[in-house]
Amino acid sequence: MSTRTDWGRREPPLKGSNFELYGWFFMRISGLLLVLLAVGHMFIMHVFNDTLNLDYEFVAARWDTPYWRIFDWLLLTLSLLHGTNGLRVVLHDNLNDLTIRKLALSALYGTSLIFFILGTYVIIAFVSQS
Amino acid sequence: MAYQKIVSSGAVYKGKTGMWLYIFHRITGVALFGYLILHIISTALILLGPEVYEGAEAIYKNFYFRIAEIGLMAAILAHAINGLRIIAVDLWKRGSEFQKQLNIISLVLFIAIFIPSTYKMTTSYFDICLEKSQAGTTLTDCMIRPLPDWKSK
Ligand code: HEM
Numbered sequence: 001m002s003t004r005t006d007w008g009r010r011e012p013p014l015k016g017s018n019f020e021l022y023g024w025f026f027m028r029i030s031g032l033l034l035v036l037l038a039v040g041h042m043f044i045m046h047v048f049n050d051t052l053n054l055d056y057e058f059v060a061a062r063w064d065t066p067y068w069r070i071f072d073w074l075l076l077t078l079s080l081l082h083g084t085n086g087l088r089v090v091l092h093d094n095l096n097d098l099t100i101r102k103l104a105l106s107a108l109y110g111t112s113l114i115f116f117i118l119g120t121y122v123i124i125a126f127v128s129q130s
Numbered sequence: 131m132a133y134q135k136i137v138s139s140g141a142v143y144k145g146k147t148g149m150w151l152y153i154f155h156r157i158t159g160v161a162l163f164g165y166l167i168l169h170i171i172s173t174a175l176i177l178l179g180p181e182v183y184e185g186a187e188a189i190y191k192n193f194y195f196r197i198a199e200i201g202l203m204a205a206i207l208a209h210a211i212n213g214l215r216i217i218a219v220d221l222w223k224r225g226s227e228f229q230k231q232l233n234i235i236s237l238v239l240f241i242a243i244f245i246p247s248t249y250k251m252t253t254s255y256f257d258i259c260l261e262k263s264q265a266g267t268t269l270t271d272c273m274i275r276p277l278p279d280w281k282s283k
Binding site: 028031032034035038039042043046047050051052053054055056059076079080083084086087090111115118119122125126129130 | 156159160162163166170171173174176183184187191203207210213221255258277
């Protein structure tokens with residue numbers, strides 16, 4: 001018996017789009033950027049500073065410069081996109097019923113959009129009161 | 131959007147370390163997304179002014195939340211380092227030849243970063259707690275009580 005080497009291969013879908021390929025690539029690119037942004041954020045907030053000292057003035061001082069606002073907005077946007085695309089794959093893998101799957105995906109996209117708008121609004125609209 | 135039915139080729143995936151790492155990556159990824167949503171909500175309270183924001187922050191200033199923060203650190207470090215391992219296997223030409231080595235490097239890297247971070251997050255908690263407490267406060271007091279009067283410097 002010859003050894004099969006084509007396990008898991010299937011015909012590419014007709015009229016296929018490259019969406020899944022780009023999604024796969026995006027997870028890797030955004031992952032690399034998130035190492036700087038998300039891990040960096042954790043170290044700045046939890047190791048170099050202590051979250052016990054986190055108060056209103058701390059945030060106001062950080063957001064006094066546009067650079068930290070840009071850093072935080074990139075972190076918000078990339079982690080939401082990376083997490084949403086990751087969860088989209090998880091839902092596709094685990095929900096077989098197409099109606100339930102569509103409902104869950106709509107809920108996911110709706111939630112992500114709302115939190116993207118909320119987070120963006122907070123980062124842009126914040127004006128220190130002190 | 132048309133969904134296609136995927137027919138299994140009959141191959142059964144019997145991974146060992148790689149399979150567990152895949153499950154682990156999925157659990158940490160979903161948990162981090164859930165945390166991200168909560169974190170956006172609590173940070174958004176900053177728009178409602180210092181009282182509301184700091185009132186909400188005060189909920190986190192106790193030792194139980196410090197343990198949760200260390201758990202968060204573990205999740206993000208593990209997901210990030212394992213993510214880098216996945217990227218290396220997928221995008222580096224010879225990545226798949228060195229999977230065993232990459233697993234070990236990832237584990238060593240995780241321990242080398244996680245242990246000192248945990249040390250700093252723990253000792254710093256007690257330092258700040260003792261500094262803000264009356265004389266005679268013990269470490270046990272710091273563990274079971276919320277941080278006293280955290281706004282006073
Ligand atoms: C810190 C750096 C990060 C790196 C290097 C990274 C890397 C990756 C990679 C490469 C994948 C794709 C795995 C695959 O295709 O099998 C992935 C999946 C995922 N990531 Fe991340 N990630 C990071 C941060 C985050 C954050 C902050 C979140 C939460 C918002 C997150 C949530 C997810 C989710 C939900 C998945 C899908 C899991 C799955 O399909 O099994 N990741 N990550």
